[in-house]
Amino acid sequence: MPAQALTVFSPAKLNLILKVLGRRPDGYHELLLLNTAIDLMDRVTVTIEGEGVRVECDHPGVPTGPSNLAARAAEVFFAAFPDRRTGLRIGIEKKIPVAGGLGGGSSNAAAVLWCLPRLLGVEVSAERLRALGSEVGSDVPFFLFRSPAWAEGRGERLREAPGLPPYSFVVVRFPFGLGAGEIFGGWDLTSGGNRYTLGSLMEGEPPPPRDWVNDLGPVVFARHGETLRVRDRLLSLGGLAALVSGSGPTVFGVFPDDASALRACNLVNRDLGFAAELRHAVPGPVMNNVLSKAGCKER
Numbered sequence: 215m216p217a218q219a220l221t222v223f224s225p226a227k228l229n230l231i232l233k234v235l236g237r238r239p240d241g242y243h244e245l246l247l248l249n250t251a252i253d254l255m256d257r258v259t260v261t262i263e264g265e266g267v268r269v270e271c272d273h274p275g276v277p278t279g280p281s282n283l284a285a286r287a288a289e290v291f292f293a294a295f296p297d298r299r300t301g302l303r304i305g306i307e308k309k310i311p312v313a314g315g316l317g318g319g320s321s322n323a324a325a326v327l328w329c330l331p332r333l334l335g336v337e338v339s340a341e342r343l344r345a346l347g348s349e350v351g352s353d354v355p356f357f358l359f360r361s362p363a364w365a366e367g368r369g370e371r372l373r374e375a376p377g378l379p380p381y382s383f384v385v386v387r388f389p390f391g392l393g394a395g396e397i398f399g400g401w402d403l404t405s406g407g408n409r410y411t412l413g414s415l416m417e418g419e420p421p422p423p424r425d426w427v428n429d430l431g432p433v434v435f436a437r438h439g440e441t442l443r444v445r446d447r448l449l450s451l452g453g454l455a456a457l458v459s460g461s462g463p464t465v466f467g468v469f470p471d472d473a474s475a476l477r478a479c480n481l482v483n484r485d486l487g488f489a490a491e492l493r494h495a496v497p498g499p500v501m502n503n504v505l506s507k508a509g510c511k512e513r
């Protein structure tokens with residue numbers, strides 16, 4: 215019998231809007247997010263093999279022990295379906311910056327939660343799977359949903375946001391990562407300034423780029439001035455918007471077409487020395503790209 219294995223694309227997200235609405239008694243923050251998946255993707259292979267959960271990653275900055283979100287996702291799944299517990303090897307080919315604000319670890323966790331029912335022939339609703347995902351991390355449910363989407367609460371209350379025009383995104387990487395906890399800890403009510411009437415915001419088409427905002431941006435800019443310089447440069451190069459994604463440090467610019475975006479990529483790289491790449495939104499179910507499967511139980 216062939217090995218039972220599934221390989222899927224595990225995309226990054228951009229937060230087009232990240233409004234912090236307040237601090238909650240549980241220590242988390244109440245959020246309003248507009249998220250999109252983009253074509254910057256890790257590859258995750260889940261193989262039924264051996265005993266225990268083993269993670270292998272080609273990026274040295276990714277922990278391979280039980281703290282890895284993909285490993286935690288497997289543990290949460292097995293806690294919910296204890297009679298299905300089995301040994302796993304989770305292989306991660308990293309393309310998404312680590313601790314970059316693009317949700318890479320959460321996406322990998324979602325990939326594992328997406329693969330396990332298919333590998334093990336377990337019937338589980340998408341809603342239940344997302345609830346398991348939210349036990350692993352705040353961003354995981356989005357990756358088990360559709361893109362683009364509004365997210366509320368910690369990120370678990372999701373609603374589709376169809377109608378996003380095909381923008382060209384310039385995604386700028388920095389050679390360091392940031393911890394979400396530290397950046398959220400630096401936020402205070404005075405740094406955000408509520409520009410929105412939230413009720414009207416979520417009706418109709420997604421708002422235009424000039425209305426996009428990240429309340430954590432000022433915290434990231436204050437700690438790492440180079441992120442602010444990149445943001446300003448993207449705007450001066452014709453960006454319709456330029457923002458930090460999530461808790462940073464990744465900064466992205468929004469351009470009307472590939473030509474203007476590619477020019478911005480080149481100039482940010484040449485003049486500021488940071489790696490910049492052209493990316494596009496990928497609409498529809500976030501986890502639906504099976505690259506290969508072997509010995510899977512059909513559902």
Ligand code: C5P
Pocket residue numbers: 241242243244245350351352353367368369394395396398
């Ligand atoms: O849920 P997750 O483990 O991904 O969150 C990482 C950290 O980010 C949390 O420990 C918390 O400090 C911060 N966070 C927050 N409010 C949220 C999401 C994350 O304060 N809604």
